Amino acid sequence: MREFLLDGETISDEAEDFASRLAFAYRGRSRPICLCCNPGIPMYIAMIGDQPTIKRMPLTGGAHHQACPSYEPPYELSGLGALMGHAIKLDADGAAALRLDFSLSKRASAVSPSAGAEALERVRNDSRKLSLRGLLHLLWHEGGLTEWTARWAGKRHWWQVHSHLVEAARTMSVRGERLVGRVLVPEPFRMEDKTAIEKRRARALAPLFENKAGAKPLMILVGEIKDLTPVRMGQQVVIKHLPGFRLYLEDETWRRLQRRFETELTLWQSADNHHLMVIATIGGSPSGTVTAHEIALMTVTEQWLPVESVYETRLLEILTRKCEKTIKGLRFDLPRAQPYAAAVLPERPQPLALYIVPAGADSEFEARLKDMVEARPDLAVWIWRVDKDEMPDITD
Incomplete structure (x- = not known):
């Protein structure tokens, strides 16, 4: 049971009139606490x-119990820590103000970048700006799509992913403009609604x-x-829920x-139940x-949890069967040679951070992990x- 302060009254999320009170508060633009x-x-x-x-308000999860x-x-357990206060700040309205490492415009006289070196997403490991891949990770993170419990099995589908990504984009801004106006996330396609959707x-x-x-x-x-x-003369990318769009x-x-995202493509091709996500400026x-101008890829599991290796996939196969909550870690713009927590189990008396040390990790990787x-x-x-x-046991 959770309790909130809503319009000056304390209310439980198990109250019979909670849904109707929430709908009324939404129309009145009230802010729950x-x-x-303490304080709330x-x-x-x-x-x-x-x-x-x-x-939750953007980037406030660490303040909750x-x-x-x-x-x-x-x-700091993920790549998000290096970006906070630089590439990502909270603005006066409580939105996450972003500094991007890619452009949301192009000069009319420029040659189409699909033929040149700038057509791929650039990762410069610059904490002052957010890469295209980093933005995809941030949308996933703020949309709550890194969280999972076995109680949700069979209940996370594209319409939910779509809704959470769009809502996450509403909480972000770039140069004072809400990001949601620049983001296209395909709505679930239904043949009976084809004309209206198109x-x-x-x-x-x-x-x-x-x-112009x-x-x-x-x-x-x-x-x-x-x-x-x-x-x-190339490759055609077909997007789900966008029939006729290429x-x-x-x-x-x-x-x-293929070279830049070999890992993501291989993981997708090797597991029938994985999804391959794309983010691109168009x-x-x-x-x-x-x-397409710049483009980046991310592989996610059947539960839509991001993975970057077969070892993370094996780990999540175990964690997603548990009823306790799992929060999947994300690399954002950290280089692959730098450690981060692959997942966190927050509901234990002492939250458990899970790390995977890849084959061939050098002494610098181990030193950074020790510091973390x-x-x-x-x-x-x-x-x-x-x-x-072998994978250590993950005891309850």
Whole structure:
């Protein structure tokens, strides 16, 4: 049971009139206060589908009690810690103000970047700006899609992923503009609603084709790849829930994508139940087609939890069968040679941070891991050195 202060009254989420009170508060733009701590922590109400839902304010999860469902592990356990205060700040309205390492516009006279070196997402490990991959991780994180318990089995589908990603984009801004206006996340496609869905999509993409002087706006597409198929002069990317919509990559770009995201592609191809997510900046071309500019990939499990190795997949196969909550860690823009917590189990008397040491990890990796562990004596630690040991038990 959780308790909130709502419109001056304390109410439990198990109260019979909780849903109706929440809907009324949503219409009145009231802000609930989570009472897991004293003083309470401000939250907000979002509509997920047609259901009013209490959500934590951006980047406030660490302020909640560890037993609270809104709790998040310390940011320094993941790649988020290096970005806070630099690439990501909270603005006066409580939104996450972002500094991006990629452009949301292009000059009209520029050559389409799909043919050149800039068509792939750049990772510069610069904590002052957020890469395209880092933005995808942030959307996943703020959307609550890194959290899982076995009680949710069979209950997380694309319509929920879509709703949570859109809501997460509402809590972010770039140069004072809400990010949600620049993000296209395909809504679940239903044949009976085909005409209405395509009209909404056309309206969303219309700014890409406006004939205006100066820089042309770009949008950010976040979706699931359905298929990658060769075409006459490159590769065609087919996105689920976007029938008739295609992204084209020229041969050079496709070869670079295979090199840069070899791990993600291999994980997707090796597991039938994995999903391959794409984030790309897209623009309209004079021919009326949509062109990909920068692009990044992320592999997620059947439960939509991000993974970057077969070892993380094996770990999650065990964790996702547990009824206790798992919070999946994310790398964001950390280099692969730097450790981070693959997952955290927050509901234990002492939250447990789980680390995976990859094969061939050098002394610098081990030294950084040691520093991370010693910096958080409040956390229990589980370490799997994959080239030395079998996976250790994860006892309750």
